[in-house]
Amino acid sequence: MLSLQAKKANTSIKGQDLLTLADYSPATIKALLKKAKELKKAYLSGEPTPILQGKILGLIFDKPSTRTRVSFEAGMLQLGGQVIHLNGQELQLGRGEPISDTAKVLSSYIDAVMIRTLSHERVVELAEHATIPIINGLTDLYHPCQALADLLTIQEEKGKLEGIKMVYIGDGNNVAHSLMIAAAKVGMNLVVATPIGYEPNEKVTELAKKFALENGGEISIESDPTQAVAGADVIYTDVWTSMGQEAENAQRLIDFKDFQVNEKLVLGAKDDYLFLHCLPAHRGEEVTGEVIDGNHSSVFQQAGNRLHVQKALLVEILQ
Structure with missing residues (x-):
């Protein structure tokens, strides 16, 4: 059974697990x-x-x-x-x-x-x-520990979490799932932009939307990355092919070709947008070197966190 349901709210986690x-x-x-x-x-x-x-x-x-x-x-x-x-x-x-x-x-x-x-x-x-x-x-x-580091990085760079618009562009994978839950818990607005057929798990999406409603945030799924990044405070991406999916790589390169985070796409974001990536990154695939190595990128601060x-x-x- 998947651990998708929320337990009773905790203020102390001494002796507890972190599964999600x-x-x-x-x-x-x-x-x-x-x-x-x-x-x-x-x-x-x-x-x-x-x-x-x-x-x-x-x-x-x-x-x-x-x-x-x-x-x-x-x-x-x-x-x-x-x-x-x-x-x-x-x-x-x-x-x-x-x-x-x-x-x-x-x-x-x-x-x-x-x-x-x-x-x-x-x-x-x-x-x-x-x-x-x-x-x-x-x-x-x-991937809950990654999401905690993501929140810390955004908080350090933007000074707050509530009301921040973050756009995740890429596969609806474990990183996307934890980002959805984390963002919803702290009142962020998260848009997941992913090709049709690669959307996040439906039960995770339902749970994240429930948490967002409780905490003043919003979770939405889009298939148009250009529309998604409009007014974004944070742009986040991940590799298109994760470990264990190598046999799908050729098809994924085709399906995700319009979802690359590049200099053209980020023009729609705010002028002071923050770029994040959980690493390792494949420059030239999900993100260009100009973006991940540019002034808006905090990926190594994020990794350090x-x-x-x-x-x-x-x-x-x-x-």
């Missing part, structure tokens, strides 16, 4: 961003923050990673904790051990698990049987 931001209240998300700012300030000033001394985080990777792996490992070490790398194929999971058994065993050894894997159901099942917090580092359905929001998350669930 749908499970977190707007107040909790804003508190995480505030904590991230505090930890970032301490990091930049060289102030030690050994808040999680004695804690151990397990990292399970079923998919390759650069930003997720390094940011979680560096973050835990900077907080005074330790990490253990657990390649999914090297665990007994790779030989058929039930996820439920693995969850119970890991709960006896370490304090939390971050898992980056294909199936969202796999993460949900791990969380159901573990007695320690489980963090979704990426699944085929959601993964460290700080994840440190905030670790502190709040483990302290």
Whole structure:
């Protein structure tokens, strides 16, 4: 079963999972961003923050990673904790051990698990049987830690989140899903512009629209990127072909050819628009070098903020 339904609003997340931001209240998300700012300030000033001394985080990777792996490992070490790398194929999971058994065993050894894997159901099942917090580092359905970093970057650059118009251009994938939920929770207006047939998951869209209605934001789906970017404060894109979709690449290059973020398209946005990309980027495909390497781009600030929001998350669930 997909974890699509919101739990009761939380103000504290100590001991809790992060499977999707749908499970977190707007107040909790804003508190995480505030904590991230505090930890970032301490990091930049060289102030030690050994808040999680004695804690151990397990990292399970079923998919390759650069930003997720390094940011979680560096973050835990900077907080005074330790990490253990657990390649999914090297665990007994790779030989058929039930996820439920693995969850119970890991709960006896370490304090939390971050898992980056294909199936969202796999993460949900791990969380159901573990007695320690489980963090979704990426699944085929959601990428919540990325969305937290996105919110922090927008807040830093625009000074607010409420009322900001963000336009996501590209595949209706896990990044789009988490952006929709995150934007709706904090009162942003998000337009997802994607080719017909590549729209976001319908249940996620319904849930995001419900949250937007509750929090003063708006979520809409468009098939015309030029119309979508009109008056945009933020333009966001992602690769057209994600890991595991390589066989579809040739067709996707055709289907997405009119959805490239280039100098012509961004003319419709506000003069001070912000460009974001979760990386890695394919210059010349979903975005041109002129845009991603231009003055409006904050993609490396955005990537750096993964460290700080994840440190905030670790502190709040483990302290």
